[in-house]
Amino acid sequence: MLRKKIAFLGAGSMAESLIRGLITEGNVLAEEMFVVNRSNQERLQQLVETYGVVPFQEKREAVRKADVLVIAVKPSDVVPLLQEIAEDVKENQVVVSFAAGVTIKTIEDQLGRNISVVRAMPNTSCAVLQSATAVSFSSGCDENAKRLANQLLSSVGTVSVIEESLMDAVTGLSGSGPAFFYYIVEAMQEAGVMLGLPEEIAKTLVVQTIYGAGCMLMKTGLPPAELRRQITSPNGTTQAGLEVLRTGEVNEWMKRAILRAAERSRELGQES
Numbered sequence: 001m002l003r004k005k006i007a008f009l010g011a012g013s014m015a016e017s018l019i020r021g022l023i024t025e026g027n028v029l030a031e032e033m034f035v036v037n038r039s040n041q042e043r044l045q046q047l048v049e050t051y052g053v054v055p056f057q058e059k060r061e062a063v064r065k066a067d068v069l070v071i072a073v074k075p076s077d078v079v080p081l082l083q084e085i086a087e088d089v090k091e092n093q094v095v096v097s098f099a100a101g102v103t104i105k106t107i108e109d110q111l112g113r114n115i116s117v118v119r120a121m122p123n124t125s126c127a128v129l130q131s132a133t134a135v136s137f138s139s140g141c142d143e144n145a146k147r148l149a150n151q152l153l154s155s156v157g158t159v160s161v162i163e164e165s166l167m168d169a170v171t172g173l174s175g176s177g178p179a180f181f182y183y184i185v186e187a188m189q190e191a192g193v194m195l196g197l198p199e200e201i202a203k204t205l206v207v208q209t210i211y212g213a214g215c216m217l218m219k220t221g222l223p224p225a226e227l228r229r230q231i232t233s234p235n236g237t238t239q240a241g242l243e244v245l246r247t248g249e250v251n252e253w254m255k256r257a258i259l260r261a262a263e264r265s266r267e268l269g270q271e272s
């Protein structure tokens with residue numbers, strides 16, 4: 001049990017994913033998680049009823065009472081938010097920002113003191129303790145702050161420490177990544193229905209297939225190309241399907257999607 005108070009500044013999808021994961025894992029008490037949103041009281045109430053977290057109308061009060069501040073607002077809302085709370089942030093607190101593109105320097109410039117800042121890029125799989133998270137630390141980040149951020153985030157998935165210059169790449173790859181898989185899953189389910197399968201059966205088959213493929217990658221440690229080869233009988237069904245994917249340059253387009261997402265992360269940082 002961490003016994004640290006965490007203020008979630010911004011109570012959207014990413015905050016909820018982490019809250020759900022932390023509650024499931026049981027290493028942070030619901031009553032030590034504070035939630036703050038801009039205006040939507042219904043949203044706060046929903047989080048209170050679902051998870052038992054504590055709503056705050058006055059965000060500066062939540063900030064003053066917390067050990068860890070999780071910045072979970074949209075990138076363009078980060079600077080205005082920090083301007084509102086800067087006076088209340090203390091040097092013994094840890095600021096963990098999830099905001100895509102927003103640099104440690106931007107955050108430090110707003111806080112104006114030697115605060116421990118952790119820039120993190122998780123994904124929504126936090127909710128099921130399976131996030132692939134990357135973190136970078138500010139130069140002034142002390143060892144306790146690093147340990148605390150690591151304990152918090154590693155309880156909901158893996159944590160890789162990276163140079164901040166790679167954070168936009170991570171954002172495109174594993175921050176946005178689940179959405180790219182979901183997009184493929186949607187297409188596969190639609191194909192199942194087109195082939196006459198009942199929707200529910202198509203869903204079960206596709207979800208178990210992607211889950212099984214993920215487990216194979218994890219548990220065998222084999223490269224994806226080798227796992228693919230094991231399925232591809234000469235002149236069989238898989239080969240026929242893969243030829244269509246190659247003709248459509250799906251490999252190339254997936255790379256382009258990730259490169260564009262990474263570029264967008266950089267743009268969001270410049271716009272913030």
Ligand SMILES: NC(=O)C1=CN([C@@H]2O[C@H](COP(=O)(O)OP(=O)(O)OC[C@H]3O[C@@H](n4cnc5c(N)ncnc54)[C@H](O)[C@@H]3O)[C@@H](O)[C@H]2O)C=CC1
Pocket residue numbers: 009010011012013014015036037038039040059071072073074075077080081098099100121122123124175176
């Ligand atoms: N959704 C995702 O999969 C991931 C999101 N992120 C990052 O996490 C951050 C949050 O993303 P989402 O949860 O998807 O956004 P969201 O739009 O679902 O939630 C943001 C929330 O912040 C609130 N907010 C805005 N300004 C505020 C303020 N001044 N004070 C208090 N609350 C305020 C809004 O009312 C909204 O509920 C973004 O910066 C995003 O780049 C990072 C990794 C993954």
Ligand SMILES: O=C(O)[C@@H]1CCC=N1
Pocket residue numbers: 100171175176
């Ligand atoms: O789409 C976005 O901007 C955020 C960042 C990573 C995932 N979602």
